[in-house]
Every structure is written in structure tokens, then in C-alpha cells.
Amino acid sequence: MISYITTRLLSSLLVLVIVSIVAFILMNVVEGDPARAMLGLNATPEAIAAVEASLGLDKPLHARYRHWISNAFQGDLGLALTSRIPITEIFKSKIVPTMELGILALLVMLCVSIPVGVLAALRPGSKTEVAASTSMIVGASIPEYLSGIALVYIAGFQLEWLPRIGYVPLTEDVIDNLRHMVMPVIALSLISTTLVMRQTRSAMITVLRDDYIRTARAKGLRDRAVIFRHGLRNAMIPVITVFGFQVGVVFGGAVITEQVFAIPGMGRLFVQSVVQVQDYSVVQNLVMFFAIITITVNLLVDLTYPLIDPRIRQGVNS
Amino acid sequence: MSALDARSQPAPVVAVATNWRDRPRVDLALRVLRIFVRNRPAVVGAVLLFGLGIVAAFAPWIAPYPPLQADLCFACVYQPPTWDHVAGTDLLGRDVLSRTIFGARIAWQVVVVAIGVAIGISVPTGLAAGYLGGKLDELVIMRIVDALMAMPALILILAMTAAVGPNLINTMLIIGIVWSAGYARMTRGVVLSIKQEPFIEAARCMGAGPLRIITKHLLPNVVAPVIVLASLSAVAIILVEAGLSFIGAGVQQPTPAWGGMIFEGYSNLFRSAWPVMAPGVAVVLMVVSFNFVGDGLRDALDPRLRNIG
Numbered sequence: 001m002i003s004y005i006t007t008r009l010l011s012s013l014l015v016l017v018i019v020s021i022v023a024f025i026l027m028n029v030v031e032g033d034p035a036r037a038m039l040g041l042n043a044t045p046e047a048i049a050a051v052e053a054s055l056g057l058d059k060p061l062h063a064r065y066r067h068w069i070s071n072a073f074q075g076d077l078g079l080a081l082t083s084r085i086p087i088t089e090i091f092k093s094k095i096v097p098t099m100e101l102g103i104l105a106l107l108v109m110l111c112v113s114i115p116v117g118v119l120a121a122l123r124p125g126s127k128t129e130v131a132a133s134t135s136m137i138v139g140a141s142i143p144e145y146l147s148g149i150a151l152v153y154i155a156g157f158q159l160e161w162l163p164r165i166g167y168v169p170l171t172e173d174v175i176d177n178l179r180h181m182v183m184p185v186i187a188l189s190l191i192s193t194t195l196v197m198r199q200t201r202s203a204m205i206t207v208l209r210d211d212y213i214r215t216a217r218a219k220g221l222r223d224r225a226v227i228f229r230h231g232l233r234n235a236m237i238p239v240i241t242v243f244g245f246q247v248g249v250v251f252g253g254a255v256i257t258e259q260v261f262a263i264p265g266m267g268r269l270f271v272q273s274v275v276q277v278q279d280y281s282v283v284q285n286l287v288m289f290f291a292i293i294t295i296t297v298n299l300l301v302d303l304t305y306p307l308i309d310p311r312i313r314q315g316v317n318s
Numbered sequence: 319m320s321a322l323d324a325r326s327q328p329a330p331v332v333a334v335a336t337n338w339r340d341r342p343r344v345d346l347a348l349r350v351l352r353i354f355v356r357n358r359p360a361v362v363g364a365v366l367l368f369g370l371g372i373v374a375a376f377a378p379w380i381a382p383y384p385p386l387q388a389d390l391c392f393a394c395v396y397q398p399p400t401w402d403h404v405a406g407t408d409l410l411g412r413d414v415l416s417r418t419i420f421g422a423r424i425a426w427q428v429v430v431v432a433i434g435v436a437i438g439i440s441v442p443t444g445l446a447a448g449y450l451g452g453k454l455d456e457l458v459i460m461r462i463v464d465a466l467m468a469m470p471a472l473i474l475i476l477a478m479t480a481a482v483g484p485n486l487i488n489t490m491l492i493i494g495i496v497w498s499a500g501y502a503r504m505t506r507g508v509v510l511s512i513k514q515e516p517f518i519e520a521a522r523c524m525g526a527g528p529l530r531i532i533t534k535h536l537l538p539n540v541v542a543p544v545i546v547l548a549s550l551s552a553v554a555i556i557l558v559e560a561g562l563s564f565i566g567a568g569v570q571q572p573t574p575a576w577g578g579m580i581f582e583g584y585s586n587l588f589r590s591a592w593p594v595m596a597p598g599v600a601v602v603l604m605v606v607s608f609n610f611v612g613d614g615l616r617d618a619l620d621p622r623l624r625n626i627g
Contacts, residue, residue: 014461016468023477137609140553141606143601145560146602248471255473255476256472259564271476271565274479274567275565275566286473286477290470290473294469
């Protein structure tokens, strides 16, 4: 068990290090010439050299990488190239909306997809089941920007049920904050919900055909106990794996959703830093932010396998 | 992945021992086709994709107007659907239907080129890494694959776009590179699961070198899963490409890409919702079709691949 945990931990760390190297190389080798970009084409060589020295660009690559990582551990991510504001400060105000959006979307996804997926598995081959699985495919084909726009148009513009776009901080007004979050969360979770639902359904169908389910029914257990205690628990492994994938999908989708609903979060900052201001130092740190979230969640997912499935617990001991 | 790694079924030894080159392959293709045709949504999807392909190929002849022809008179912009402009006109008075038809070209182009790049990078790498193994495979290739797959695709693509700049060619190449990780992992998985099989052993005993084993014996076994993965990853690629041009990091205006058209329509949504409608329907139609076709192919080609994608 302990060796399983350490292997997982170490391999996650290794992946994180590789991601940081890839992000660093992408942003520092391919980027071109940030000092010239800041000063304009008429800058003197001396001015450029001075700016490069102040940015640390005169040092060799590996020294800059070490500098970035060691400062990051002390909470200093450096200055944004264009606005000269500490990146840590920028991130502090943007992290909450993104985390709120992502976590709410994941919660909605779990609360909807698993129960509906189980229900859809109970009578495989029936008309309702075929209709349900077909509509799942259609649901999985509507990107967040389209469902978002449809929601804004119908619920925000035509019916005026909800505020169309924008964000109110949690600390200011909880109710208003949640009212602003309803549409983004629905739009963002739609695809992932349908995908996890499909996985739950197919895993449950497979499991419910097994011999031990027949045994459980034969010994007189009630349906609910058979389905949840014997069925769902065994179907959980593939479901959790897909859930782990979907965390990345949700946080990646948050980039677009924040754009649709004008939520001032990390995703919107990402798009601005790539498309509008081309601020490589911000992009590099944003990549790490999203990497840390997805890698941590996938590590947690890996660590839940032995909790759910004693076979893995046994297997990892040997 | 587990379904691929845990291939305990015996390989088709019989087919190898008999004259495997001729009959079984034809039978197999027929059987695959028969199962596929029985799957009604998959057939509908295939027909729709074929239609979208025709539309993309013959866009200049099918589209009623040139995609960039603007008409800025007051009554010409934001027209609702009329007989002249079946899907209405946009903020510059351009015909939305014509732009959507030309958008199909971009969508198909991205799907084909990106998947081509992904397969071109990953299948040779995965075959070689899986068969030869060793430190390069374990420590370098698979770790890079892990890192690529640990990131949300959109984040990775955006970061790469930041480095090289947004345009159609870069978008296609970047999507191909990002997606190659998944293909490489799958190819390697298939190779690992069959490289100990007797028919590989037999080929080696007969003096076949690594190159011959990889191309003649391993590659054919990779084709089916790659086809399935290609049709399923087309779904995500269309969504990502449209998302990229929606946020302005993909195909640039005024080139008619669906995502960019949707964004432009969204910016003026309350003036008229029509410019969003046609490209939106087109995206969903293409994605749904690929989903159905992918599912159908997976069931037809190999039921053991059910967990892919």
C-alpha cells in the first residue's frame, strides 16, 4: 500500500517537472524577443540590454529555469512582462472564480451523471434506454460555448430569469454570486456529465451481468442493495478513471466558458495573455496552474482505487 | 487502457497458420461492414459526414454567395432568413449559409491534417517504442506522453499557440502534436500486449528482423484501434478547433471558421441570433456524426475496444 502511494506520488511529481520544463522551453526559446517587444523597434541596444538584465534574460537557460522554480516555491512568480505587476498578485484575484466554476461544475456532474447513468443501466435494450443513450451522445456533442450562448439567449435575454453574463465575488453577495454561476456551470458541465453518464451506464451494464449479482439476488437481497452495494461499487473503477479525465476537460473548458460569460478568472487571463498581450511569463505560470490542478486530481483518483477495490489493495502489496 | 493491456485472449493463430493473407482479411472487412451497417445511428452519421465532405469539397459551387462578400447597407446586415439568404446575414451583411458552407472546408481540413500529423508521429514511435522497449521507451518517450496527456488539451494548445502564433497551419500542427500522445500510448499498449504472442515468436524464429516484424506483423494489428481512435478523436478535435477560433486563438477572421463565426454572432447576439444558428448547427451536426460513426466502428471492428475514448 505504501509503495503504491509513493510510486504514484513520485510519478506525479516527475510529470509535473516535465510539464514545467516543456512550458519553460516553449515560452523562453520560441517566444522571440520580449525586451524588444516591450521597448519597440527604435530601442537602443543599451536599453534592450538593461531590460534583459532586469528580466534576467542575459543568464543561461538552465539558470533562468532554476530561478523561476526556486522563486515559485517562495510564492514569487515574477513580474508580468507587459503590465509589470507581480504575477502572484494577479493570480490571487483570478483564482477564486475559476476554482468556484470548476468545482461547482464537477459537483453538478457527479450528482447528475452517476444516478442517471445507473438508472439507464437497469433495463438495457429497452426503448427508454436506447433513447437515453442516444441523447447522451447528442449532449456530448454540444460544446460549452454553444450551450452557453443558448442559455444566455433563452434564460438571460428572452425570459430574463438570470443575469446574462458577469461575475459577483462570493464575499460580496453569495446569492447573487450563485445566480451568476448557474448558466456557466450548466454549460461547462454538460459534455462531461454526459460522458461520465455513458461510462457509468456501460460499466453498470457489464457488472450487473456478473455471477455475484445473480448470487446476491438469489439470496434475497433487495434490489437497492444489489444495485448499489454490489453493482455500483464494482462499476466505480472505470467511472472514476473517466472522472479523472474529465477534471482536465472541465478546467480546460473553463477557459472558454469564462470567455463566454465574462468571468474574470484564470481562463480569461489565459486567453488575454495569449491572444491580446502575448505575455509569456504569465502564460508559463498559468500552464503550471492548470497542470497542478489536473495532476493533483489524477493523483487523488489513483489513490482512491485501492480504497474502492480491495483487489488492488491486495495486488499492490505483493 | 485496461481493456487493451489485459488482452488474454489467444491471438488469431489459426489465421496465421492458414493462408492468412487472402481470405480472412476479406471476410473480416465484410463482417465489419455488416455489423456497422446494422447500427442505424452509425449509418446516419456516416451519410451526414459524407454529405458534409461533399459540401466542403464543392463549396465554391454549392455556396450561393462568395463567403467574404459584404454588403453594408442598413437593410442588408442582420437579415433574418429570407429566400435570398436562407440562414440570414451577419454584421457585415455576408451570407451566413455561404460562410457556413466554406467553414466545412476548414473543419474537414483541420480534422484530416491534425489526425494525419498525430498518426504520422505516434504510430511509428509507438510501434518502435513498444517493440524495442528499453530505457528510451520507459524514461523518455512514455514520460513525455504522460506529461502531454496530464494537461488539458486546450491549455497545452493555447500555450503552444502563444509560442508560435495563431493561424490555420499552426493550429492543425499543434492539435496533431498534442493528440499524438494518446495515439502513441495506445499503439504501444497494443504492441506490448501482442509482442509475446506465438506468431511474433514464429516470425522471429524464421529470421524476421525488427523492421519486418513491426511492419508486417505489428502494424496490421494496430490499424483497427487507430481507426476507432481517429474517428473518436475527430470529435474532440472539431470541438477544440472551433473553441480555439471562438476565443480568437485559432483560424483568424475573416476566414470563415465555424468557431469564429459563432463568436462574431455572439458579440451581437441581442441584435440578431441568426448568425450563430447555422455555424452552431453545423458544429453539432459534424460532432454528433463523428460520435455515432466512431461508436459504430468501435463495435464493428473490435468489441474489446469498448473503453477507448
